[in-house]
Amino acid sequence: MNRRSLLALSASALAVPAIIRPSFAQQATITGAxxxxxxxxxxxxxxxxxxxxxxxxxxxxxxxxxxxxxxxxRTVDFGATDAPLTEAxxxxxxxxxxxxxxxxVVLTVNLPGVANHALRLTPEIITEIFFGRLNxxxxxxxxxxNRDLRIPNIPVSVGYRADGSGTTWAWTNYLSRISxxxxxxxxxGTSVRWPAGNGARGNEGVSNIVRNTPxxxxxxxxxxxxxxxxxTTQIRNKAGNFVRPVNExxxxxAGAADWTVPTMAPDTIDLSGPNVWPITVGTYIMLPxxxxxxxxxxxxxTMRFFDWAFRNGSQAASxxxxxxxxxxxxxxxxxxxxxxxKDPQGRPIWTGAxx
Amino acid sequence: MSASTIKAPPIGARxxxxxxxxxxxxxxxxxxxxxxxxxLGAIIVTLFLGGLPAFERFGAEFIWGTIWDPVEGQEEFGxxxxxxxxxxxxxxxxxxxxxxxxxxxxxxTELSPPWLKRPIGTAIELLAAVPSIxxxxxxxxxxxxxxxxxxxxxxxxxxxAIPLIGFLFQSTNFAxxxxxxxxxxxxxxxxxxxxxxMRDVFDQVPPVYKESAYGLGATxxxxxxGVVIPYTRISVVGGIMLGLGRALGETMAVTFVIGNANRIAxxxxxxxxxxxxxIAMEFPESLTGSLQQSALFAIGFLLFVISxxxxxxxxxxxxxxLK
Numbered sequence: 002m003n004r005r006s007l008l009a010l011s012a013s014a015l016a017v018p019a020i021i022r023p024s025f026a027q028q029a030t031i032t033g034a035x036x037x038x039x040x041x042x043x044x045x046x047x048x049x050x051x052x053x054x055x056x057x058x059x060x061x062x063x064x065x066x067x068x069x070x071x072x073x074x075r076t077v078d079f080g081a082t083d084a085p086l087t088e089a090x091x092x093x094x095x096x097x098x099x100x101x102x103x104x105x106v107v108l109t110v111n112l113p114g115v116a117n118h119a120l121r122l123t124p125e126i127i128t129e130i131f132f133g134r135l136n137x138x139x140x141x142x143x144x145x146x147n148r149d150l151r152i153p154n155i156p157v158s159v160g161y162r163a164d165g166s167g168t169t170w171a172w173t174n175y176l177s178r179i180s181x182x183x184x185x186x187x188x189x190g191t192s193v194r195w196p197a198g199n200g201a202r203g204n205e206g207v208s209n210i211v212r213n214t215p216x217x218x219x220x221x222x223x224x225x226x227x228x229x230x231x232x233t234t235q236i237r238n239k240a241g242n243f244v245r246p247v248n249e250x251x252x253x254x255a256g257a258a259d260w261t262v263p264t265m266a267p268d269t270i271d272l273s274g275p276n277v278w279p280i281t282v283g284t285y286i287m288l289p290x291x292x293x294x295x296x297x298x299x300x301x302x303t304m305r306f307f308d309w310a311f312r313n314g315s316q317a318a319s320x321x322x323x324x325x326x327x328x329x330x331x332x333x334x335x336x337x338x339x340x341x342x343k344d345p346q347g348r349p350i351w352t353g354a355x356x
Numbered sequence: 357m358s359a360s361t362i363k364a365p366p367i368g369a370r371x372x373x374x375x376x377x378x379x380x381x382x383x384x385x386x387x388x389x390x391x392x393x394x395x396l397g398a399i400i401v402t403l404f405l406g407g408l409p410a411f412e413r414f415g416a417e418f419i420w421g422t423i424w425d426p427v428e429g430q431e432e433f434g435x436x437x438x439x440x441x442x443x444x445x446x447x448x449x450x451x452x453x454x455x456x457x458x459x460x461x462x463x464x465t466e467l468s469p470p471w472l473k474r475p476i477g478t479a480i481e482l483l484a485a486v487p488s489i490x491x492x493x494x495x496x497x498x499x500x501x502x503x504x505x506x507x508x509x510x511x512x513x514x515x516x517a518i519p520l521i522g523f524l525f526q527s528t529n530f531a532x533x534x535x536x537x538x539x540x541x542x543x544x545x546x547x548x549x550x551x552x553x554m555r556d557v558f559d560q561v562p563p564v565y566k567e568s569a570y571g572l573g574a575t576x577x578x579x580x581x582g583v584v585i586p587y588t589r590i591s592v593v594g595g596i597m598l599g600l601g602r603a604l605g606e607t608m609a610v611t612f613v614i615g616n617a618n619r620i621a622x623x624x625x626x627x628x629x630x631x632x633x634x635i636a637m638e639f640p641e642s643l644t645g646s647l648q649q650s651a652l653f654a655i656g657f658l659l660f661v662i663s664x665x666x667x668x669x670x671x672x673x674x675x676x677x678l679k
Contacts, residue, residue, distance in 0.1 A: 074644075163611075164637045164641065165638055188427040188430055192638060194427070199531040200629075209496065214530060217531060
């Protein structure tokens with residue numbers, strides 16, 4: 002390489018930032034922290050919105066509890082959580098929450114010779130398994146339901162999330178719904194007192210237990226199960242039908258939920274409907290209802306970001322195995338923004354897509 | 357530099373100590389030393405104050421209570437299982453590690469040809485430098501499947517049929533993540549510390565004692581058991597305590613392989629939990645000011661107290677003794 006081409010190269014290296022810089026100058030930056038579950042989607046939206054909406058998002062997936070702590074301390078523009086706040090919790094911290102997408106939780110098993118979506122389980126059997134009272138896979142109750150499968154005679158091992166997580170919140174919520182004994186015993190939360198089984202860290206930890214242990218069963222997020230081609234099961238829903246964990250069942254669940262409740266966090270567990278998947282959950286964004294003056298811009302940009310994502314991001318959500326909300330729900334969220342979030346002068350911060 | 361550039365002060369006019377520079381230096385050193393003490397004190401106080409609501413709520417029962425229920429509305433916390441799991445996994449690790457460490461130290465000080473001493477000694481020190489997360493990954497992907505497939509599935513039933521001690525192997529947990537796996541991983545992690553301490557104290561035995569014993573016709577084994585071990589006994593125990601101290605606080609490697617279940621392990625193959633794993637798993641999701649976070653601070657405080665006493669004991673046993 003001679004000197005001239007070197008010079009040309011360094012000149013162009015200097016020029017490139019000079020060309021890009023003006024477009025960076027218009028970028029608004031928002032910061033958010035919270036749930037790990039929607040992180041892949043928010044990252045994807047963030048990359049697209051940098052061009053599309055001129056907003057760049059810095060999202061730190063520190064966990065739902067961390068998200069609630071951070072937004073309560075007002076150190077970020079928005080918090081994200083999988084376990085929605087109750088009305089009292091929202092009022093106490095002056096927060097407003099809205100759903101972005103839904104996810105679903107599925108059961109994955111390791112049974113040699115049993116194919117994906119083949120094994121059928123009822124709520125009663127699932128309860129017995131997670132209480133640790135059903136010890137062998139060839140138990141007559143399971144064999145009865147699965148006459149067309151060859152179920153091996155191996156011990157049942159339960160795998161669960163030992164770290165606090167929204168997935169556990171959803172799964173234990175389902176268990177409390179189908180079993181009175183579970184509701185009054187272990188109950189539901191981001192981590193509970195498991196009567197049986199082994200704990201692991203994250204979806205990858207649970208899927209690792211299941212993959213390594215013949216006879217293991219565990220719950221993971223559907224997105225994780227699809228990407229890693231885990232063997233999942235059918236579950237009998239409230240209507241009495243065995244449903245497969247596929248897109249139609251999830252969308253049916255999103256349509257069956259009533260999003261108009263004050264918290265915007267309706268019951269999405271074990272809904273009635275002929276082909277509804279019983280374990281679906283929303284993932285939520287929390288915004289302060291009374292942002293301080295220098296946080297107003299961040300709140301407005303957060304709403305602009307999600308407004309853009311609702312209009313343009315559903316395709317990306319589906320491709321990542323998240324369940325997008327309906328257009329009617331999106332409109333409802335926008336009208337709630339205008340009602341709930343006020344700047345220090347008491348004016349609504351959200352004034353439509355142009356603002 | 358030529359001699360002429362050095363200007364020695366004239367005799368009788370030497371700079372006196374205690375001038376400004378010396379004072380500053382002295383106070384900086386005092387500050388650095390004092391800082392460590394303040395830091396240690398501040399950590400203890402922070403942990404204790406953070407844990408105070410839990411101690412107040414559950415009283416002394418917090419230490420032996422076995423229920424750990426973080427569900428809102430029915431919260432109840434007891435550190436019993438975590439403390440028991442921490443202590444049993446560490447003690448088992450010591451039981452597995454000490455014979456091997458003794459073998460290494462014996463080989464290095466008595467049997468090894470001189471050219472082999474250095475490479476083996478270096479290898480042991482390098483083992484101590486492997487980050488604990490690496491041991492965790494290795495434990496999860498190698499030790500756990502091995503324990504599960506080649507021990508538990510292969511001859512777990514035969515082990516469980518042994519009279520009297522069979523219950524130690526009787527388990528309904530077949531995932532391989534267990535107290536046993538955790539102890540194996542911990543044993544390998546603390547092995548270098550114990551082996552290095554043993555080698556160093558064995559080397560300190562004055563050669564004249566050993567030579568006298570050899571002169572009387574003692575075998576190598578007799579010299580080891582009759583001279584070296586009695587001479588170094590207390591220091592060896594100190595080294596073991598040092599390893600125990602490390603095993604007690606180990607977090608990530610144990611979290612990967614112990615199964616994280618708040619149940620008392622009645623068998624080697626049951627899963628249980630340790631203080632450090634509970635904190636690592638639950639702290640990020642605990643809400644600020646919640647009873648759960650306070651309970652996590654409180655067990656952190658208890659771990660601190662346990663480790664403090666073990667390390668203090670090891671320092672006491674390893675203190676240089678003037679004869």
